[in-house]
Amino acid sequence: MAKKNQSVAVHSSFLAHRNYLFLKLSLLICFISIVGYMWADFEPVRNGGTWYGYTLGTIGALLILWLTMLGMRKRWITQGHWSLKGWTSAHIYLGLALLIVATLHTGFQFGWNLHTLSYGLMIGVIASGLFGIYFYATVPRHMSNNRGEMGQADMLDEVENLDRLLRETAQPLNDKYIELVRDSTNKTVLGGNIFKRLSGRDKKCPTQAALKFFREELRTVDNASHGAILDLISVLERKNSLLQHIRKHIRFRALLEFWLYFHIPLTFALLAALTAHIVSVFYYS
Amino acid sequence: MTITIRNLKRRPGGRESVRERTYETDEINIGREADNDLQLLDLRIALKHAKLKRNANGTASFQMLGGQTATINGRLKTRDNNLKPGAVIRIGVYEIRIEEPNSPDDLTVTLEQTETVEAAITSADEERVFGLKRTLPGKRIMAWTFSLIVLGLFLAFPIWASKDNHKEAAKALPMQADLAWNSGPISLMHANLKSECATCHTKAFVPVKDQACVECHKQLGDHAKAKDMRQSKPEVSGFDAKLNQVSELFNRPIDRCASCHVEHNSRAKIVPSNQEMCADCHKNLDKSLPHTKLLNVSDFGSDHPEFKPSVITLPSFTSPTFTRISLDENPKGYSGLKFPHKKHLETGGPVAKMAGQIGGKFSTGLGSGVECADCHREEAGGALFEPVNMQQDCAVCHDLVFENDDGYARTLRHGEPDEVIASMRDFYQAKALGNIRDAEMNSRTRRRPGKAATLRDLNRRELAFKQADERTAAKVNAIFSKGGACFDCHEIDKPTDIATLDFAIRPISVNDRFYPKSPFDHESHKIGDLKCETCHEAKASKSSNDVLLPKIKICRDCHIGEKSYAEGGKLAEGTLPSTCLTCHTYHNGPHAEIMGGKTLGND
Numbered sequence: 023m024a025k026k027n028q029s030v031a032v033h034s035s036f037l038a039h040r041n042y043l044f045l046k047l048s049l050l051i052c053f054i055s056i057v058g059y060m061w062a063d064f065e066p067v068r069n070g071g072t073w074y075g076y077t078l079g080t081i082g083a084l085l086i087l088w089l090t091m092l093g094m095r096k097r098w099i100t101q102g103h104w105s106l107k108g109w110t111s112a113h114i115y116l117g118l119a120l121l122i123v124a125t126l127h128t129g130f131q132f133g134w135n136l137h138t139l140s141y142g143l144m145i146g147v148i149a150s151g152l153f154g155i156y157f158y159a160t161v162p163r164h165m166s167n168n169r170g171e172m173g174q175a176d177m178l179d180e181v182e183n184l185d186r187l188l189r190e191t192a193q194p195l196n197d198k199y200i201e202l203v204r205d206s207t208n209k210t211v212l213g214g215n216i217f218k219r220l221s222g223r224d225k226k227c228p229t230q231a232a233l234k235f236f237r238e239e240l241r242t243v244d245n246a247s248h249g250a251i252l253d254l255i256s257v258l259e260r261k262n263s264l265l266q267h268i269r270k271h272i273r274f275r276a277l278l279e280f281w282l283y284f285h286i287p288l289t290f291a292l293l294a295a296l297t298a299h300i301v302s303v304f305y306y307s
Numbered sequence: 308m309t310i311t312i313r314n315l316k317r318r319p320g321g322r323e324s325v326r327e328r329t330y331e332t333d334e335i336n337i338g339r340e341a342d343n344d345l346q347l348l349d350l351r352i353a354l355k356h357a358k359l360k361r362n363a364n365g366t367a368s369f370q371m372l373g374g375q376t377a378t379i380n381g382r383l384k385t386r387d388n389n390l391k392p393g394a395v396i397r398i399g400v401y402e403i404r405i406e407e408p409n410s411p412d413d414l415t416v417t418l419e420q421t422e423t424v425e426a427a428i429t430s431a432d433e434e435r436v437f438g439l440k441r442t443l444p445g446k447r448i449m450a451w452t453f454s455l456i457v458l459g460l461f462l463a464f465p466i467w468a469s470k471d472n473h474k475e476a477a478k479a480l481p482m483q484a485d486l487a488w489n490s491g492p493i494s495l496m497h498a499n500l501k502s503e504c505a506t507c508h509t510k511a512f513v514p515v516k517d518q519a520c521v522e523c524h525k526q527l528g529d530h531a532k533a534k535d536m537r538q539s540k541p542e543v544s545g546f547d548a549k550l551n552q553v554s555e556l557f558n559r560p561i562d563r564c565a566s567c568h569v570e571h572n573s574r575a576k577i578v579p580s581n582q583e584m585c586a587d588c589h590k591n592l593d594k595s596l597p598h599t600k601l602l603n604v605s606d607f608g609s610d611h612p613e614f615k616p617s618v619i620t621l622p623s624f625t626s627p628t629f630t631r632i633s634l635d636e637n638p639k640g641y642s643g644l645k646f647p648h649k650k651h652l653e654t655g656g657p658v659a660k661m662a663g664q665i666g667g668k669f670s671t672g673l674g675s676g677v678e679c680a681d682c683h684r685e686e687a688g689g690a691l692f693e694p695v696n697m698q699q700d701c702a703v704c705h706d707l708v709f710e711n712d713d714g715y716a717r718t719l720r721h722g723e724p725d726e727v728i729a730s731m732r733d734f735y736q737a738k739a740l741g742n743i744r745d746a747e748m749n750s751r752t753r754r755r756p757g758k759a760a761t762l763r764d765l766n767r768r769e770l771a772f773k774q775a776d777e778r779t780a781a782k783v784n785a786i787f788s789k790g791g792a793c794f795d796c797h798e799i800d801k802p803t804d805i806a807t808l809d810f811a812i813r814p815i816s817v818n819d820r821f822y823p824k825s826p827f828d829h830e831s832h833k834i835g836d837l838k839c840e841t842c843h844e845a846k847a848s849k850s851s852n853d854v855l856l857p858k859i860k861i862c863r864d865c866h867i868g869e870k871s872y873a874e875g876g877k878l879a880e881g882t883l884p885s886t887c888l889t890c891h892t893y894h895n896g897p898h899a900e901i902m903g904g905k906t907l908g909n910d
């Protein structure tokens with residue numbers, strides 16, 4: 023417990039920013055919206071077209087515009103109370119409050135129309151954002167543990183270095199072994215499609231296959247090649263272990279970024295739908 | 308002791324250039340850092356990578372620092388202490404060869420960059436491997452694509468289709484352009500308009516106007532005079548007044564048709580029925596509208612005046628006089644008929660006994676009497692009752708036989724008093740003629756011919772017709788007088804000289820609708836053990852003038868008002884909250900004119 027407090031004092035996460043200020047603000051917004059929803063007198067039924075419906079709709083639309091501005095805000099570097107971390111914290115909690123505000127705005131009237139499409143897109147954006155929150159809260163720690171002191175460039179450098187070493191250590195070896203070493207240096211894939219990236223491993227990794235092969239080979243090989251193969255195995259082991267770390271790192275990076283490929287395009291689709299929604303209700307008012 | 312480094316560069320065309328540098332030491336540092344004796348620029352080489360030493364015996368030793376590696380003679384090494392001339396060390400892109408020494412004290416090595424230094428890992432390389440940019444379609448392109456699809460389908464397309472010059476083209480499309488704009492299912496009554504948005508939404512950005520409604524609802528009546536409605540409306544202040552102002556600002560005045568009739572809310576009836584809408588004005592009418600005859604009302608259960616049925620105060624065959632009188636004033640209605648309900652419904656009374664003897668539909672058992680349903684037949688739908696009919700309902704007991712002659716009952720026609728009198732006169736005159744004929748044909752009474760006899764015959768005939776007239780007058784008088792068939796039920800106007808036979812039935816008007824503006828539905832009240840007498844006290848009524856309608860108190864046994872219910876009124880089994888519209892209607896009210904194409908609330 024003491025440790026936790028200490029870590030908060032040193033570095034508070036985007037969720038706990040300013041002692042959960044924006045969580046409290048969002049809960050207040052939700053509370054006021056719900057109480058107003060209960061209190062306001064609607065005839066004939068609760069829907070987006072009553073005065074309270076319009077009020078919630080306006081608040082919701084302004085919230086959406088402000089939330090979208092995080093994309094602009096993150097490109098300006100500042101500090102202080104309105105630091106990027108502050109914005110992110112507000113973005114998250116106000117975005118979650120939007121869920122309540124917009125749902126009450128609908129008056130729970132849904133249908134196969136543009137209006138519910140807008141709502142659905144908003145739900146999509148918020149849901150992908152929830153994934154984002156989860157991964158941003160959990161992944162960086164694992165990521166940091168995984169890569170230790172190594173930067174991404176260092177990892178790639180090291181792969182190249184090890185590839186060179188592989189080529190050099192393979193020099194004295196018999197031709198029949200060379201193909202395997204070349205597969206490891208030339209055909210090892212880092213990354214690949216999204217599913218490979220998210221899986222964090224490559225079952226068909228040629229480096230791993232080569233390592234496995236040479237370990238087996240060591241038992242039967244003649245003395246002349248024995249030393250060279252031992253050297254090769256030690257390099258392959260280093261490379262294999264590095265590849266595992268890199269693939270884990272790729273996985274973490276994918277987790278951190280993947281949700282944004284939903285969050286951002288859906289946000290813009292939502293802005294378009296929202297525009298059409300607002301224009302349409304006044305066009306046929 | 309020295310170490311000589313020969314820096315070998317191969318020029319294009321095979322020419323070699325060598326620059327020699329001699330260090331006055333037997334140990335040099337190798338690494339990427341600038342303060343190394345031998346600085347090698349390659350990112351794969353550590354800042355401080357290795358030491359090259361000249362051993363005392365002239366050999367060289369290559370020693371890695373901090374776990375770095377190098378390939379020495381093709382083997383991966385971390386150190387090698389005894390390198391003879393010809394040995395090859397590879398680190399990074401460089402090759403270091405041990406040469407034959409220039410002198411006994413010297414160690415000579417050749418340094419050659421055998422491969423070009425590859426460009427450092429750039430951030431682009433990093434992103435290619437670690438980022439998702441190359442893996443997935445770009446966020447920006449997806450954002451643009453989705454946005455344009457949504458804007459095109461749901462904004463541009465419907466607007467395009469709504470323009471007059473595109474309407475025909477839009478109709479030919481298999482898909483309704485503005486279908487997705489529908490904010491909710493339209494009410495059942497307007498379901499025929501569901502794909503015709505422009506019927507009501509006539510102009511872009513202009514809220515639906517009343518003109519669009521009265522275009523179809525031409526015969527609809529307003530509720531009351533516009534001036535009276537404005538006058539009786541309660542003053543709106545504070546927040547509500549602000550709301551109204553905002554509403555006006557958006558071109559939505561609060562007294563539009565659509566203010567009450569809100570469409571596209573399938574769950575709600577398009578006709579609002581909440582009591583407040585009526586009570587707002589009607590609870591204070593005495594103050595807000597002093598000239599009105601309407602009484603204040605705000606809730607059926609707790610604040611509603613006693614019913615004021617329209618009773619007939621002056622019967623007439625053509626236009627009877629109706630007067631609205633409160634049931635509290637014990638009103639009397641005049642139908643022109645005599646019908647004591649008590650006498651007819653009494654068990655064991657004379658009517659009951661007679662009914663028991665007749666059989667047929669009245670034969671509910673000897674002496675058990677007549678029931679309501681024997682005369683009051685439900686009309687189709689069961690809301691009200693068909694008018695009581697003399698032939699069908701009364702004649703079985705009240706026959707109109709005035710003479711039994713030769714075994715035949717002579718019956719009068721109902722409903723035509725002049726014809727009745729004429730029929731009776733004809734009957735008795737015919738009887739007189741018959742008597743004269745009989746006398747002349749009879750040989751015992753026939754006289755010898757002669758002047759005296761002719762005179763006697765003439766006298767006899769005159770006498771016979773005179774007697775017939777007298778008989779007619781007496782018989783007609785009898786049926787129109789107490790104990791007579793007509794008198795039993797009707798009010799009669801008698802002539803001063805009965806010989807004129809100028810008898811007349813006073814007009815009759817039977818009230819068949821006491822509440823013409825709030826029709827009562829008997830059918831929906833056929834529940835539980837409700838009987839006629841639960842509400843109508845007919846069994847105790849001795850006069851047909853009694854108005855046998857139940858007072859509001861009886862209704863309140865089951866019906867409570869919306870307000871009383873909201874305030875915690877009881878809602879026991881069999882009780883139900885009722886709003887104003889349960890009995891009343893708003894449009895076509897008692898004090899309104901047909902709008903006839905005019906919009907609501909306009910004089």
